[in-house]
Amino acid sequence: MPLYFLKRLMTLVPTMFVVVTLVFFLLRLIPGDPVDFILGENALPSARQELVKTYRFDRPVFEQYCLYLQNLFKGNLGRSYFSEKPVNAKIRQRYGATLQLAFASVLWAVVLSLPLGVLSAVKKNTLFDRLTLVFSLVGVSLPSFYLGPLLALLFSIHLDWFPLSGSDLPGSLFLPSITLGLGMAALLTRMTRASLIEVLSRDYIRTAMAKGLSPFKVVVKHALRTALIPLIAVLGLQFGTLLAGTVITEKIFSWPGLGSLMLESINQRDYALVQGCVLLIAFTYVVVNLLTDFFYMLVDPRLRLIKDQQ
Amino acid sequence: MHQFVKLLPFILLFFVYGVILTGPLLAPHDPFVSSLEEALQAPGAGHFLGTDANGRDILSLILYSARISLAVSFCVVLCCLFLGTTLGFIAGFFGGPLDRLFLFTADVFQAFPGILLAITVAAFIPQSLINMILLLSFVGWVSYARLIRAGVLSLKSRDYILAATVLGLPKSRILWRHVFPNLAGPVIVQASFGMAGVILAESALSFLGLGLPAGTPSLGKLMDQGVNLLLVAPYVSIFPGAVIMFFVLSFNFVGDSLREKFDV
Numbered sequence: 001m002p003l004y005f006l007k008r009l010m011t012l013v014p015t016m017f018v019v020v021t022l023v024f025f026l027l028r029l030i031p032g033d034p035v036d037f038i039l040g041e042n043a044l045p046s047a048r049q050e051l052v053k054t055y056r057f058d059r060p061v062f063e064q065y066c067l068y069l070q071n072l073f074k075g076n077l078g079r080s081y082f083s084e085k086p087v088n089a090k091i092r093q094r095y096g097a098t099l100q101l102a103f104a105s106v107l108w109a110v111v112l113s114l115p116l117g118v119l120s121a122v123k124k125n126t127l128f129d130r131l132t133l134v135f136s137l138v139g140v141s142l143p144s145f146y147l148g149p150l151l152a153l154l155f156s157i158h159l160d161w162f163p164l165s166g167s168d169l170p171g172s173l174f175l176p177s178i179t180l181g182l183g184m185a186a187l188l189t190r191m192t193r194a195s196l197i198e199v200l201s202r203d204y205i206r207t208a209m210a211k212g213l214s215p216f217k218v219v220v221k222h223a224l225r226t227a228l229i230p231l232i233a234v235l236g237l238q239f240g241t242l243l244a245g246t247v248i249t250e251k252i253f254s255w256p257g258l259g260s261l262m263l264e265s266i267n268q269r270d271y272a273l274v275q276g277c278v279l280l281i282a283f284t285y286v287v288v289n290l291l292t293d294f295f296y297m298l299v300d301p302r303l304r305l306i307k308d309q310q
Numbered sequence: 311m312h313q314f315v316k317l318l319p320f321i322l323l324f325f326v327y328g329v330i331l332t333g334p335l336l337a338p339h340d341p342f343v344s345s346l347e348e349a350l351q352a353p354g355a356g357h358f359l360g361t362d363a364n365g366r367d368i369l370s371l372i373l374y375s376a377r378i379s380l381a382v383s384f385c386v387v388l389c390c391l392f393l394g395t396t397l398g399f400i401a402g403f404f405g406g407p408l409d410r411l412f413l414f415t416a417d418v419f420q421a422f423p424g425i426l427l428a429i430t431v432a433a434f435i436p437q438s439l440i441n442m443i444l445l446l447s448f449v450g451w452v453s454y455a456r457l458i459r460a461g462v463l464s465l466k467s468r469d470y471i472l473a474a475t476v477l478g479l480p481k482s483r484i485l486w487r488h489v490f491p492n493l494a495g496p497v498i499v500q501a502s503f504g505m506a507g508v509i510l511a512e513s514a515l516s517f518l519g520l521g522l523p524a525g526t527p528s529l530g531k532l533m534d535q536g537v538n539l540l541l542v543a544p545y546v547s548i549f550p551g552a553v554i555m556f557f558v559l560s561f562n563f564v565g566d567s568l569r570e571k572f573d574v
Contacts, residue, residue: 015421022422026434137566141559143510145517145533146551153544164540240423247429248514252537263518266433278430282422 008293012286019282023275024068028061054079077276082268087276090261095280097167098246098257101180104173105242106235108181109188116185117192122219124197132189139186144245148179148252165254176253180245184238191234196227229300236292240285323560330380333373341370341527353545360545362535368546372553375527379557382443382522383508387501389447394454395497399485401455402462412459419452428511432520442515442522446508457500461493495572499565506561513554529554 035043035051052058056067071078077087120132152175156164163169199205200223208218247259254260258277265273329336344364353360359368401412419427428449435441465471466489474484515521516530529550536547 015418018418019422023430026431137559137562141506141562142555143513143551143558145514145530145537146547146555149533149537149540149544149547149551152540153548157541157544241425244423244426244429247426248517251518262429266520271434274430274433278426281426285423285426286421 004297005294008290012290015286016283019286020069020072020279021065023278023282024065028064051081077279078272080265080270080273082265082270082273087272090273091258091276091280094256094258094261097255098243098250098259098281099284100173101176101246101249101255101257102239102243104177105181105184106239108178109184109238110235112181112185113188113192117189118196118219118224120189121193121196121200122215129193132193136186136190139182139189142183144179144183144248145252147182148175148249151175151179152252167256172253176249176255179252180242180249183245184242187238188231188234191231192227195230196223199223199227229296232292232296232299236289236296239288239292243281243285243288246281320564323564326556326560327380330373330376333377337367337370337373339367339370341366341374342525352543359549360543362532362546363539363543368532368549371527371532372529372550375529375532375550376553376557378439378522378526379509379512379529379554382439382446382512383505385443386446386450386508386512387504389443390451390454390504391497391501393447393451394456395458397451398455398458399462399489402459403466403481403485403489409459412455416452416456419449424449425511425514428515429518429520432515437521437523439522439526442512446511449511450504450508454497454500454504457496458493461496462489465489465492495568499569499572502561502565502568506558506565509554509557509561 035048035057039047039051056064059067068078075088077091079086080090083090116132116135120129123129152164155162155175161171162174163172164175166172196219200219205218205223208222209215213222246255246257247262249255250257250259251263258281262274262277262281265271265277338358344366346365348361348365351361351365359372361367362371397412401409428445431445431448435445471484471488474488479488512521513528513530513533516528517534518530519534521530522528532550533547533554536543536545536550539546
């Protein structure tokens with residue numbers, strides 16, 4: 001078991017390496033001079049020289065790459081081209097807000113999908129089940145950049161219950177997090193239902209029923225535990241989509257997170273900052289996936305056995 | 311009756327897609343002409359769905375951009391199918407180092423959430439219709455290839471393939487006549503869900519200002535404009551959003567029914 005953890009931890013290294021390389025070379029893939037690209041063609045010669053000197057654009061690409069890696073190892077993401085402040089500081093300011101949004105959305109997803117999924121599995125083929133199916137089909141198909149404005153129209157413009165944008169007022173997390181979380185809730189509802197239906201048909205459930213346990217106990221204590229295991233993996237994978245989705249949601253609600261920072265820096269052609277944001281989001285995704293994997297092993301002893309045999 | 315209910319969404323779909331594909335013929339106004347005097351008119355007689363901040367007719371804009379959105383998605387799914395089928399076949403059928411290389415590449419692609427990859431690359435490349443198609447195909451082909459590879463692997467060991475090999479059929483014939491038809495079901499299902507995903511991705515990128523170039527009408531761009539006008543003119547975002555949702559919902563729905571039909 002510890003060996004598997006260690007092996008899995010080691011897979012982080014090549015993955016992040018590839019991500020870093022990709023992000024680095026993207027800027028160099030653009031035809032033409034990166035300096036022209038960043039400053040525009042009419043920049044002052046002094047500004048150009050300054051930029052070339054700081055980022056060593058006059059050196060071979062491979063050398064620039066090595067330098068970039070070296071700095072990364074020291075945890076230094078470079079300086080923003082635009083404001084000249086360190087990228088680390090800018091990102092640190094915004095990271096918390098994005099994490100807050102992402103976790104609130106996951107919370108919404110779990111809180112909504114568990115009861116809906118369980119009830120529709122237990123009440124299979126009833127009206128409730130059909131309605132839940134409609135909810136999940138609509139939820140999966142509703143893009144966040146449509147759901148967001150609709151929710152904002154209803155809850156903040158018409159009813160004035162929640163603030164429209166920003167993150168300062170109480171309740172401002174509500175609309176962005178539900179916008180981001182609903183799609184995941186819809187997906188998880190479907191999977192909870194399918195998984196629970198499968199488990200409920202197993203022999204040990206019939207045994208539990210036969211010995212006279214209350215249906216509630218059978219479902220919650222016996223079936224649900226098994227049914228939820230595959231969902232953990234889905235949760236981990238979906239978290240990545242959700243993290244990328246923060247870019248859209250943060251734009252709609254002017255949420256001051258990494259996503260909106262990334263968009264701002266794309267508009268300002270501040271590629272050091274874009275690179276930093278992408279790397280941090282990718283890194284978070286990889287780490288969350290790793291943690292889900294570990295958690296998965298912890299809750300399912302059968303998997304531990306299989307992995308150890310490998 | 312039951313049959314009819316099942317077919318109803320398909321009939322509806324055909325109808326709506328007919329309307330959208332003939333869009334430019336039906337559009338009441340020219341969506342490329344802006345007149346500031348007519349900016350932000352509420353839905354009414356002259357402009358059925360109102361006008362945007364530049365005074366362009368929203369219904370006409372929707373009809374034009376929906377066509378583009380569909381065309382882009384169709385091209386992307388075709389590219390993905392082509393790339394994914396070829397690479398998946400090669401990896402699954404020949405195995406060995408080619409397969410390992412394939413698996414490594416696929417892992418790398420999926421180590422990164424697809425839409426984030428799309429946003430990142432889109433930030434660095436010039437905006438154009440072709441680039442959009444290439445970008446989304448670049449991001450999307452992996453899941454098709456994985457599906458094909460897995461299918462080929464499981465079919466390869468079946469007796470009837472073995473029989474075909476023993477008969478001395480050439481590999482290309484085995485692939486096309488015996489393996490491929492058996493994979494068509496899951497691939498069609500995947501392509502249907504893929505259409506939904508690509509439409510979403512394209513409008514999301516356009517919404518973020520990273521999608522189709524200026525001058526090309528796009529549902530995502532309309533949404534972008536509409537979100538900023540939510541207080542004064544909610545209709546600018548409500549109608550295009552509904553169209554995107556309709557597209558995604560219908561392709562997901564078709565995917566679901568096909569999945570049931572092909573039992574995959």
